[in-house]
Amino acid sequence: MMKEVDQMASVASPKSVFRRLLKYLSPHRGLLTLAFVLLAIGTVADVLGPVLIQRFIDNYLTPKHFPILPLVLLAAGYLLMQVASAGLNFVQLVMFQNAALKMIQTLRIEVFGKVQRLGLAFFDRTPTGVLVSRITNDTEAIKDFYVTVLSTYVKDAMMLVGIFAAMFFLDLRLALFCVVLAPLIVVTMVLYRKWSSRVFHQARRKLSQLNAKLNESLQGMYLIQAMRQQERLRREFSAVNQEFQAARLRNIQINSLMLRPLIDVLYFAALVVIIYFFGFQSFHRIIDIGVLYAFVNYLERFFEPVNQMMQQLNVFQQAMVASERVFQLLDQTLYAPTQKLESAGDDRGTAAAAPVITSGKVSFDNVSFSYDGETEVLKNISFTAYKGQTVALVGHTGSGKSSIVNLLMRFYPVVQGQIAIDDIPLDSYSDDELRSKVGLVLQDPFLFVGDIAHNIRLGSHRIGDEEVVNAARFVQADTFIEKLPHGYTEPVRERGSTLSAGQRQLISFARTMAIQPKILVLDEATASVDTETEEAIQIALEKMRRGRTTIAIAHRLSTIQDADLILVLHHGEIVERGTHQELLAEKGLYHKMYLLQQGGREAVQM
Structure with missing residues (x-):
């Protein structure tokens, strides 16, 4: 069975991998800054919606007071905020993903260029299919990090900040309770990353072996058919494919346990606490229905970004593993002997003329x-x-x-x-x-x-x-x-x-x-x-x-x-x-x- 050859330099830690990924954002700071500003404005407009509805319920609907002009202005403000939120979010998403696609294009060219400069000793030790997997599958996973994960995390993080601000504005005690939920969510994310990392590494290795076996089979098709080796190659490919399927199945099991189901449990627990809080308060004083509506709405809005972030953890973890493999390739030191000459050539150009082959002895x-x-x-x-x-x-x-x-x-x-x-x-x-x-x-x-x-x-x-x-x-x-x-x-x-x-x-x-x-x-x-x-x-x-x-x-x-x-x-x-x-x-x-x-x-x- 063909195995991937680990002749590549190791990456220090997941944090260093993440920081290195963020460095590719630097050339697009201006575009990203504008996208973040638009995102912040759109988030504020989106978060203010439940507050306006709370004002309508408590100030007009409950007392059955319906003045025309204030209600028109309130409705117009709500509609304007929803349109502004949708429009600004669309524009910032297009801008952000445009920058993300440019970043992954730069990375792919960098990886391909690095492979062109590696010495033949590296290719002697590394199967072609493994390299193809790193240049295609792994960079595609990194693209998902830039295009979906990063934009989702930034957008949802801003949304969570806005929701917390609105909750503190409405009721301090309930807002503090929601703050207590944050560490539980963070712990869930950390455990998911820890348990899924090994599974993703295994899955990526098996995918590389699949590509290597496929590449070997296609290149040797004449010999395979001439020597009647189709059944043997099918068995070997099936074995690697089975191992890849097993690794992916373990990934699905972890996702099924720790992503949305666990967050949904926390959501329903928080919903029960809020309803209990307002129900208990109703025995002693009149509660504001608008505040109850706003809190239930914000609670749902609070957990929806958390659910999205948890769902993106799957993609994020794959991207981190893929990034580590790509950076290992970029950090490879088995250069072709000529590469040190290219870097030294500029120095020679200023000090002395580079030698020229004349007779060919x-x-x-x-x-x-x-x-x-x-x-x-x-x-x-x-x-x-x-x-x-x-x-x-x-x-x-x-x-x-x-x-x-x-x-x-x-x-x-x-x-x-x-x-x-x-x-x-x-x-x-x-x-x-x-x-x-x-x-x-x-x-x-x-x-x-x-x-x-x-x-x-x-x-x-x-x-x-x-x-x-x-x-x-x-x-x-x-x-x-x-x-x-x-x-x-x-x-x-x-x-x-x-x-x-x-x-x-x-x-x-x-x-x-x-x-x-x-x-x-x-x-x-x-x-x-x-x-x-x-x-x-x-x-x-x-x-x-x-x-x-x-x-x-x-x-x-x-x-x-x-x-x-x-x-x-x-x-x-x-x-x-x-x-x-x-x-x-x-x-x-x-x-x-x-x-x-x-x-x-x-x-x-x-």
Whole structure:
């Protein structure tokens, strides 16, 4: 069963999470202040309604005194207050929620931007579905906090203050009794938060696991159907779904006990006390019916905001748990190694010019590397590739070929040893400089939704239509592109599913050549291409390598026989180096690999 990996920084406390959420209000202080003022005015208008009705009952209805002008003014005042309350509440609600939507938009962009900057080590440890859940489900829960919870709490808090003021105005003793109810309500809220927090955390974890399992199943659908694994995946998904349902059921049970039912009990108890108080007073003196009506009305109005606040506690608690998970992601420190360069780049801009890659000379000096900090996948790697040279990396699976490329591309930080380009440490180059001068062609090319030209240009405004066509022509991709119904504007679906593997690879070649790199990194670039297309691509590769430093990972030794230097890796170490002919003459590991691929009859002991 896939479990969420907790490699993220912890948040100090719920209070710090809440304060951090409130910080997102700062850019909208002006709009929110105006909304609060309108809310206060609307609340005053709403609270004064029962007072006017009390005056009508006690001053006019009970004594049966009905002067026209005072009654008209009283009715007009009541109607005006109700209209003002409704109108002002509508305007402030729209203003407040407009600010809330802007805040959550800012947060979502911040979270997405943070994920783009995280290093590959983070993605190695964290399932994709978990990240999707945090960016979508968790930020949606935070949106509910801003849009519904916060506005409801502010509105209802103002309403409670107004109701208390009106109660003290009508009768001090009954108002003090209602004040006694406040601690009971607060205790109920605190207990609810304490008991529900664990349940919400569990539910969120299970939801993340559901997303992770769903993402894994969709991405591996070909293999699942080919290997007839549908029933196994269904059972695993059903098990996680059952655990999620159980967590949600516990949440419902807590809500059913501690939200409206418990508050309703307090309301009816308070109503009984008020009726008893006025009934007892009626034995000794005449009571004001208007005051009784106003108090019963205010009591109902008092508990209605409390009920709304209690109902929103469910949403609030989910939002707090979701916020903690999102802030954990925002506080993640597993940055891509390039990020420290971006922050330092401004300082270098004022003190000294940032280095620029000119010739493209690449050198590794005693580089060792481990993904987990324990097992070394590279051990004392040293070599130099000069401008115009091709250095090929060969070896069995797990020998460290891709790790060398990952370090050169700065996907992972160099901890031991040094990598230099043009004799300048790799860390000294800015992210833009490195990415614009090092071209990477992967074994499995990735295409984005859009069109052919978009996938070659990748949003770069520096690459015009002419450069796109020239890059495609350079790698001989123009032959099939121009045969497509829409040519370079032919739509590309997710991951280029409507194109063949060879066509996707040719587009990735054109994408690389469009930036005119100084260094070319090839990760078995012809592995997904048929034999006929491979011959054309080999011609393109020869043109691409000309005048550039090329680092090529090769599984088929026939594709790198003309390399200037071949490095043979075994268990993370360079065990042989030389040209194709030199390595064959040594009759070592490379010779055995070559014989295996050529179908040699000699006995080979690996």
